[in-house]
Amino acid sequence: MIYKDIVIIGAGPAGLAAALSAYENGVTDILILERENFLGGILNQCIHNGFGLHTFKEELTGPEYASRYIHKIEELNIEYRLNTMVIDISNTKQVIAINETDGVITIQAKAIILAMGCRERPRGALNIPGFRPSGIFSAGTAQKYVNINGYLPGRNIVILGSGDIGLIMARRLTLEGSNVKIVCEIMPYSSGLKRNIVQCLDDYQIPLRLSHTITRIHGKERIEGVTVAKVDASMQPISGTEEYVSCDTLLLSVGLIPENELSRKAGVVINPTTQGPFVSNSLETTIPGIFACGNVLHVHDLVDFVSEEAALAAKCAIKHIHGIQKHEKLISVIARAGIRYTVPSSIDPCEVDKMQLIRFRVSDVYENQYISVYFDFERVYHKLKRILTPGEMEQVILPKGWFDKFPTVKNISLEVERK
Amino acid sequence: MTEVGKRQVTCINCPLGCTLEVEIHNDESIIVTGFQCSRGEDYAKKEVLNPTRTITTTVPVLNGDVQMVSVKTSSDIPKKSIKACMLALKGIVVEAPINIGDIIIKNVCNTEVDIVATKEVKKK
Numbered sequence: 395m396i397y398k399d400i401v402i403i404g405a406g407p408a409g410l411a412a413a414l415s416a417y418e419n420g421v422t423d424i425l426i427l428e429r430e431n432f433l434g435g436i437l438n439q440c441i442h443n444g445f446g447l448h449t450f451k452e453e454l455t456g457p458e459y460a461s462r463y464i465h466k467i468e469e470l471n472i473e474y475r476l477n478t479m480v481i482d483i484s485n486t487k488q489v490i491a492i493n494e495t496d497g498v499i500t501i502q503a504k505a506i507i508l509a510m511g512c513r514e515r516p517r518g519a520l521n522i523p524g525f526r527p528s529g530i531f532s533a534g535t536a537q538k539y540v541n542i543n544g545y546l547p548g549r550n551i552v553i554l555g556s557g558d559i560g561l562i563m564a565r566r567l568t569l570e571g572s573n574v575k576i577v578c579e580i581m582p583y584s585s586g587l588k589r590n591i592v593q594c595l596d597d598y599q600i601p602l603r604l605s606h607t608i609t610r611i612h613g614k615e616r617i618e619g620v621t622v623a624k625v626d627a628s629m630q631p632i633s634g635t636e637e638y639v640s641c642d643t644l645l646l647s648v649g650l651i652p653e654n655e656l657s658r659k660a661g662v663v664i665n666p667t668t669q670g671p672f673v674s675n676s677l678e679t680t681i682p683g684i685f686a687c688g689n690v691l692h693v694h695d696l697v698d699f700v701s702e703e704a705a706l707a708a709k710c711a712i713k714h715i716h717g718i719q720k721h722e723k724l725i726s727v728i729a730r731a732g733i734r735y736t737v738p739s740s741i742d743p744c745e746v747d748k749m750q751l752i753r754f755r756v757s758d759v760y761e762n763q764y765i766s767v768y769f770d771f772e773r774v775y776h777k778l779k780r781i782l783t784p785g786e787m788e789q790v791i792l793p794k795g796w797f798d799k800f801p802t803v804k805n806i807s808l809e810v811e812r813k
Numbered sequence: 814m815t816e817v818g819k820r821q822v823t824c825i826n827c828p829l830g831c832t833l834e835v836e837i838h839n840d841e842s843i844i845v846t847g848f849q850c851s852r853g854e855d856y857a858k859k860e861v862l863n864p865t866r867t868i869t870t871t872v873p874v875l876n877g878d879v880q881m882v883s884v885k886t887s888s889d890i891p892k893k894s895i896k897a898c899m900l901a902l903k904g905i906v907v908e909a910p911i912n913i914g915d916i917i918i919k920n921v922c923n924t925e926v927d928i929v930a931t932k933e934v935k936k937k
Binding site for chain 2: 457544
């Protein structure tokens with residue numbers, strides 16, 4: 395048995411930032427476990443720029459952003475094991491992992507930080523009729539083939555879903571000489587960031603078909619084409635609108651799912667909306683001493699916010715180790731009309747320093763409506779938003795003073811309001 | 814010469830993606846509204862006068878611990894030079910070791926911008 399103060403599962407942006415924050419805040423007995431043979435996680439294949447504007451005040455590519463953290467991890471000699479797969483976590487914070495050199499290792503942690511990230515929704519989750527030909531990839535897999543392995547997945551591409559990775563790959567494949575014919579999105583709005591619509595699709599005249607989906611995949615050995623159809627308001631294909639589009643490759647960019655198999659094994663309660671753990675404002679899951687951050691908690695738009703969240707998780711883990719968490723009372727944070735979810739889902743006012751950040755997503759597109767925050771029945775925050783879309787994460791900041799002003803508050807609720 | 818009138822552009826500098834209103838006047842003055850930081854104002858002016866983009870791609874590596882090294886233009890290049898820039902990179906192969914910032918092509922397509930590595934690659 396190995397004993398560690400903090401065990402971090404995953405060495406992507408969340409895991410690395412958590413490790414660094416833990417070290418800088420005085421806990422150096424750390425172990426990072428990573429299943430790949432390199433640090434940095436998915437950032438390594440995100441070769442595009444736009445990372446780091448918040449954290450480093452400059453625009454970096456994914457590999458550059460990761461290297462800033464990797465260099466510090468190496469410099470500080472923070473222990474990590476690569477090619478190491480965690481297979482079990484217990485509610486007593488025991489971690490079982492395997493790798494080729496050590497065999498099975500058991501680690502008893504004082505605190506665990508979950509930083510496993512997320513995975514892509516696969517074809518199987520979509521129920522598109524047709525055979526199972528080759529040439530169908532999730533957008534991230536195609537990204538790995540192109541950027542890490544140097545393979546081109548195909549020449550004539552159709553993309554289903556307008557998630558950010560799909561948009562990024564539309565541009566990437568165009569630059570590599572492929573013909574990206576269309577991007578279909580079943581919703582009436584894009585699920586990706588506006589900037590990616592502009593710089594990945596508009597710049598290259600790639601058409602985005604909103605309220606369109608794929609109703610059939612053609613081809614037996616290799617994909618030969620797809621049937622594209624318009625959908626109605628209840629997302630059902632409208633008969634008569636079908637159109638055949640030939641292609642040799644179909645990319646799916648239809649959503650990301652936090653990877654919480656291990657969390658579930660430990661007994662962590664998962665929020666069915668985010669598919670990530672329920673956490674308090676200490677980013678602590680329903681099991682004391684197990685914390686979560688980054689895309690395993692909820693899918694982020696920005697790596698900068700992942701790093702920030704991970705740094706906070708590490709600070710809270712240190713408080714847990716030192717036994718200075720207060721746990722006096724928990725206020726529930728409730729997502730009401732128009733709000734899909736909030737992180738955190740509960741707040742301990744004693745753990746609020748100067749202010750409390752609440753991150754959330756809305757459930758539909760709203761124009762010129764208000765984000766309101768209620769402390770029980772009292773509205774404390776009411777802000778006009780020109781546009782709110784589910785694709786862009788929003789936040790509100792609650793000053794510490796409000797918690798002092800409402801010492802008996804039981805519920806804090808967020809809502810999208812007309813006026 | 815840019816057309817006089819109003820245009821809407823979406824700022825691509827950060828994921829906020831601010832919608833910016835650009836007014837181009839007869840006297841060639843440009844007024845930008847809707848930005849949340851100075852980067853937005855600069856972007857909108859550039860976008861109507863001379864739109865530019867940073868290009869990122871990959872180049873094969875010989876004798877490295879990975880097959881490909883990611884690269885970028887060291888600053889943004891005119892949109893009209895993107896294709897030429899990609900063609901200039903065709904067939905380029907580099908030898909490990911490579912450090913972040915190493916120049917892969919100097920002054921690519923006479924843009925006065927270099928192609929630089931964005932990833933460290935160790936020798937195999």
